[in-house]
Amino acid sequence: MAEQILQVEHLEKYYQKKHVLHDINFHVDKGEVVTLLGPSGSGKSTLIRCLNGLEAYQQGTITFEGKKIEPTEKNWQQIRQKIGMVFQSYDLFPNLTVMDNILLGPTKVQKQDKFAAKKEGLDLLARVGLEDYANAYPRQLSGGQKQRVAIVRALALHPDFMLFDEVTASLDPEMVRGILNIIQDLADVDHMTMIVVTHEMNFAQQIADRVIFLEDGHILEQTPSKQFFSAPQTKRAQEFLDSMDF
Amino acid sequence: MDHSGISVLFEGTNFQRLLGGLWVTVRIAAVALIIGLILGVILGVLRTFKNRPLRIILRLYLEFFRVVPTVVLLFLFYYILPREMNFNLPGDQLATLVFALWVAAEMSDIVRGALISVPQHQKESGKAIGLNRYQLYRYVLIPQAISLEIPATINLATRVIKTTSLLLLISVMDVINIGQQIIEANNHTHPTGVFWVYGLIFLFYFLIDYPLSWWAKRLEKKRLERANG
Amino acid sequence: MSSWAIIQQSLPMFTKGFELTLWLSFIGIIGSIIVGLIVSLLQYFKVPVLHQIASVYVEISRNTPLLIQLFFLYYAFPVIGIKFGAELCGIIGLVFLGGSYMAEGFTGGFNGVSKGQLESGKAIGLSRWQLARYIVFPQGFSLSVPAMAANVIFLIKETSIFTVIAIPELTNTALDLIGLYYRSNEYLFVLVIGYAIILIPLSIILTLLEKRVRYGSFGN
Numbered sequence: 100m101a102e103q104i105l106q107v108e109h110l111e112k113y114y115q116k117k118h119v120l121h122d123i124n125f126h127v128d129k130g131e132v133v134t135l136l137g138p139s140g141s142g143k144s145t146l147i148r149c150l151n152g153l154e155a156y157q158q159g160t161i162t163f164e165g166k167k168i169e170p171t172e173k174n175w176q177q178i179r180q181k182i183g184m185v186f187q188s189y190d191l192f193p194n195l196t197v198m199d200n201i202l203l204g205p206t207k208v209q210k211q212d213k214f215a216a217k218k219e220g221l222d223l224l225a226r227v228g229l230e231d232y233a234n235a236y237p238r239q240l241s242g243g244q245k246q247r248v249a250i251v252r253a254l255a256l257h258p259d260f261m262l263f264d265e266v267t268a269s270l271d272p273e274m275v276r277g278i279l280n281i282i283q284d285l286a287d288v289d290h291m292t293m294i295v296v297t298h299e300m301n302f303a304q305q306i307a308d309r310v311i312f313l314e315d316g317h318i319l320e321q322t323p324s325k326q327f328f329s330a331p332q333t334k335r336a337q338e339f340l341d342s343m344d345f
Numbered sequence: 346m347d348h349s350g351i352s353v354l355f356e357g358t359n360f361q362r363l364l365g366g367l368w369v370t371v372r373i374a375a376v377a378l379i380i381g382l383i384l385g386v387i388l389g390v391l392r393t394f395k396n397r398p399l400r401i402i403l404r405l406y407l408e409f410f411r412v413v414p415t416v417v418l419l420f421l422f423y424y425i426l427p428r429e430m431n432f433n434l435p436g437d438q439l440a441t442l443v444f445a446l447w448v449a450a451e452m453s454d455i456v457r458g459a460l461i462s463v464p465q466h467q468k469e470s471g472k473a474i475g476l477n478r479y480q481l482y483r484y485v486l487i488p489q490a491i492s493l494e495i496p497a498t499i500n501l502a503t504r505v506i507k508t509t510s511l512l513l514l515i516s517v518m519d520v521i522n523i524g525q526q527i528i529e530a531n532n533h534t535h536p537t538g539v540f541w542v543y544g545l546i547f548l549f550y551f552l553i554d555y556p557l558s559w560w561a562k563r564l565e566k567k568r569l570e571r572a573n574g
Numbered sequence: 575m576s577s578w579a580i581i582q583q584s585l586p587m588f589t590k591g592f593e594l595t596l597w598l599s600f601i602g603i604i605g606s607i608i609v610g611l612i613v614s615l616l617q618y619f620k621v622p623v624l625h626q627i628a629s630v631y632v633e634i635s636r637n638t639p640l641l642i643q644l645f646f647l648y649y650a651f652p653v654i655g656i657k658f659g660a661e662l663c664g665i666i667g668l669v670f671l672g673g674s675y676m677a678e679g680f681t682g683g684f685n686g687v688s689k690g691q692l693e694s695g696k697a698i699g700l701s702r703w704q705l706a707r708y709i710v711f712p713q714g715f716s717l718s719v720p721a722m723a724a725n726v727i728f729l730i731k732e733t734s735i736f737t738v739i740a741i742p743e744l745t746n747t748a749l750d751l752i753g754l755y756y757r758s759n760e761y762l763f764v765l766v767i768g769y770a771i772i773l774i775p776l777s778i779i780l781t782l783l784e785k786r787v788r789y790g791s792f793g794n
Contacts, residue, residue, distance in 0.1 A: 153469050172478075180475040190470035194488040203484055204474035238571075249470075256474060350653075411727075412773045413766055414734035416745055421766070424758035503637065510639035514738070521642065528649075540650040547642050554637035 101128035104260060104292050105150070110159030112145060112316075119145055120316045123159065127260075130290040134303040134324070137313035138339060143296045146313065147262045150294070151175065151182045164259065180208060183253030187265040189245040191237035197224070197248050198233040204256045216255070223251040227281055243274030250281055261285065261293040268298060275299065282306065300343045304328045312336045350537030354545060359527050363542075366520035367549055370509045373437055373517070377444030378502055384445065385452020390482060392457040403453060410450035415508050418443050423515050436517040444505055455497045459490035496568070499561035503554045510550070520546055580760045584751055591747030592768050598661065598743060599730045599772075602668030606729060607722075609669055610676025617677070618684055618706065628677070635674035640735050643667045648739045664736045668729060675725045683718025684710050723780040727773055734769075744768045 105127040112120035120142050127133050135143045148154040150161065152168075152175030161168045163181070168174060191200050198220055205216040224230045227247040237245055246266055253261065263282060267275040279302045285291040286306055297303050303310070303324075310327040312320045312335075320332045331337050354360055392403050410418070422443050426432045434442065463486050471485040512519040524542045531538045575583075616628045635643075647663045658666065687710050695709045737746035748765040752758045 151473060153472060175472075176475050176477050179473055184473040186466060186470060186473075188466050190464075190466040192467065192470070192485050192489070194492065195484075203476070207480055207484065208475040208477075252474060408774075408777065412770055412777060414731040414745070414769060416734040416737065417748075417762075417765055417769065420745075420749065420752075420758075421762055424752070424762060428758065507637075507639040510641040511735070513641070521645070537653045540653050543642060543646050543650045547638055547646060550638045550642060551634065555633060558633070558637055 101131070103127070104129045104164055106160075106162040107150070108160050108162070110146075110149065110156050110161070112142075112149060112154065112156045118316065120149070120156070123318055125311055125318060125321055127292060127294065130292055131308050132286050132292075132306050133294045133309050133311055134307040135294055135296045135311050135313060136300075136303060136336075136339070141313045142316040143313055144264050145316075147184075147264055147294055147296055150262060151179050151184055153184075176208075180204070180256050181258055182260045182262060183256060183258035184262040184264065185246070185249050185253050185266050187268045189237075189242070189249045189269075191240075191245050191248055191252070193237050196234050196236055197229070197240070200237070200248060201252050201255045204252065209256060220251070220255055223254055224248075227251055228277075241274065242270050243277055246270065246274075246278050247281060250278075254285075259292065261291055263293060263295045263297070265296050265298065279306075298343075300328075300340070312339070314339075350535050350539075351541045353527065353531045353535040353538035354541055356531070362523050362527065363520055363545065363549075366518060366523035369437065369517065370512065370519045371506075371553070373441050373444065373512065373519075374502075374506045374509050377441045377448055378505055380441075380445040381448025381505075382452055382498065384449035386456050386487075388449055388453035389456025389460065390487070392453055393460045407450045407454055410447050415443075415447060416511055416514060418447060419511060419515055436512070436515045440509075440512050440515060440517055444508065448501065448505060451501055452498070455494045455501065456490060459494040459497075460486055462493060463489045492568070496561040496565040499557050499564070503557045503561075506554055506557075507550065520549060577757075577760050580755070580757050581764055584761060584764060587747055587751065588744070588764050588768060591742055591744040592771075594741070595730070595733050595743040595768075596772065598664055598668070598736065598741070599733050601665050602672060602733070603726055603729055605665065605669035606672025606676045606725070609673030610678075610680055613673060613677035614680035614684065617681060618710075632674040632677055635670055636678070640667055640671050640732050641738055643670055644735065644739050660736075660739045660741050663739055664733070664741050668732065671732065672725065672729045675728065676722065679718045679721035679725055680714070682721055683714035683716075685714075686717040687713045720780065720783045723776065723783050727776050727780065730772060730776070731769070 103126045107123055107125050110120055110123035111118070123146060125133075135147065137143050145154055149156045152170060152172070155170065161170075163178060168178060191197075192203070195203065198217065201220040201223070202213065202216055205211040205220075206213050221230060221233060224233060227250065229244060229247055229251075232240065232244065232248075237248070240248065250266075266282075267278050270278065279299065282293070282295065283302075283306055286293065295303070295306065307324040307327075310320075310322055310324050311318055312322070312327070312331070312333070314335055319335055320327070322332055322336075327336065328340070331340060354363075388403055388406070392400055394400070413421070419440065422439055423436075426434065426439070467485055467489065468481065471481045476484065509519060510521055513521045513525070516522070524546050528539045528542050613628045613632065616625045619625075644663060644667045647658065647667055648660065651657065691709055691713065692705065695705045700708065733743055734745040736743050737749060740746065742750070744765060748761045751761045755761075
């Protein structure tokens with residue numbers, strides 16, 4: 100059996116009175132790609148934001164690489180170096196060049212050698228086809244280019260785990276493919292463990308080992324990808340798939 | 346006697362004396378601004394923290410300096426520091442202190458406003474790469490806030506420069522005070538001198554403040570264009 | 575004499591000063607709003623010649639201190655034969671200063687009306703005047719309310735400078751009393767309280783107005 104890298108047990112999350120995540124239980128194996136699917140507002144983003152401490156949760160435990168996470172801000176700062184995250188709205192730092200965006204984490208948080216980090220940053224930029232943009236500012240880039248830099252920025256910390264939160268949702272359709280190829284490449288070549296929240300069903304089907312289907316803050320099913328897309332276990336998942344045009 | 350009033354400006358060392366007074370004015374404004382801006386940034390950052398008592402105290406500090414007119418602030422320090430605290434400062438240093446504390450109060454509000462208008466996502470992206478609070482402010486929030494706050498800061502500087510006109514009230518030898526001395530000394534020979542001396546001082550203030558306001562306006566316009574484009 | 579007795583004794587004088595501060599502020603603010611409105615309209619409609627004059631006025635007014643504006647009116651104008659009483663000088667000075675601040679406030683409000691609003695107006699065939707009348711002015715005025723309120727506070731505080739031309743308003747009253755009786759703590763205390771009574775409520779209103787406009791703008 101594969102080694103588990105992340106376990107989530109009995110996670111409960113409230114916004115004031117509103118119960119947004121109900122008794123969430125799942126695990127992720129090392130090297131596994133999990134896609135998180137569900138209608139909008141089902142709690143997908145909230146759930147993955149809990150996994151790196153951007154959202155607080157009220158009950159339950161998260162265990163990462165065999166250690167139970169004490170949810171203090173200090174601990175999260177450590178964990179976040181291991182769990183990279185890319186957001187829908189890219190959110191590069193507009194005051195820094197592309198290279199400085201990438202170097203901020205490695206040099207300031209991890210105190211890596213600047214020279215080596217820069218070399219690695221350039222390699223990563225080359226990998227996403229942006230080696231000529233190291234000194235550009237974010238405002239000079241297109242949405243797709245920004246998102247590629249955001250992925251590089253996360254990878255530069257050498258994470259063991261990546262979270263992708265609707266990373267193609269604000270992009271023009273012609274930019275989407277490029278981003279998805281990069282994520283696919285991370286899975287195929289680097290065997291990166293990842294959780295992907297997406298509305299791109301074709302992509303989900305193609306990349307996922309396993310699908311977690313979420314509705315109204317409940318996990319309704321966790322099914323190997325092939326089976327989920329051909330014959331999901333629940334009626335709600337079937338309806339969801341029918342409603343998605345792909 | 347029939348002297349043209351304007352000649353009073355150039356008689357003897359009058360013009361140099363006025364420039365000397367202007368230098369006192371500018372120096373007080375500049376030192377107060379530098380101290381006030383630094384202190385104001387610190388207070389502004391503290392005002393974005395969650396600590397409630399700290400926020401209330403700093404808010405009260407701001408409101409005090411907002412509500413009390415600057416003339417009154419000057420006199421408060423002028424009378425109360427030496428008498429109650431046995432703390433004697435020459436007029437120019439006292440004025441520098443008062444202006445610096447006032448600038449710090451106004452600046453803390455500008456900085457806080459700019460910091461809270463940096464989008465929440467920027468904060469999250471910073472956290473997501475493991476930045477701690479200090480690093481988040483140092484590399485992400487403050488640099489972005491600064492570009493938002495520069496026009497307001499320049500406008501604050503023009504206000505401080507205008508407010509230095511009050512130095513006269515606590516007997517600092519600023520440009521207006523020297524102007525008054527020149528007017529009084531030449532009142533008999535140059536009865537219209539008052540027009541030219543105050544006219545020149547008026548012009549001095551305008552020549553310092555106008556370029557600053559123009560610059561602030563231009564930066565603000567550029568920023569808005571960038572935000573909309 | 576106890577501090578309390580000193581304060582009590584001075585209250586009638588302070589009350590007079592307080593009333594004068596309020597009265598001069600009131601007249602000055604009304605005058606400023608009128609001048610500001612005229613100037614902002616000249617600028618909005620780009621009335622030839624007049625709008626350039628208005629712009630020059632705004633720059634001069636905003637970039638020079640009230641104190642020197644007052645000195646000019648009070649000491650320099652008489653030598654060229656124009657003479658006003660101190661209080662009239664104060665009011666003229668305050669309106670000269672406040673007019674430009676109010677004008678900027680109105681202009682800011684007009685410019686704050688969103689492009690989408692203007693385009694929808696044009697799209698239904700409104701003329702330039704109709705656009706101003708039905709869209710820009712109504713929305714612009716409500717957008718400019720917080721700036722107006724901030725200007726009101728600013729102008730009331732500026733009346734403290736009237737002391738330099740010996741108008742017996744609040745600050746002047748306190749300074750006179752200090753000069754006469756050397757009891758600075760008591761008189762300064764009353765002085766600060768005097769301004770606080772006027773300005774704290776205004777400051778609270780301003781904060782609320784700013785919040786309202788900020789939330790209001792999400793509606794668009």
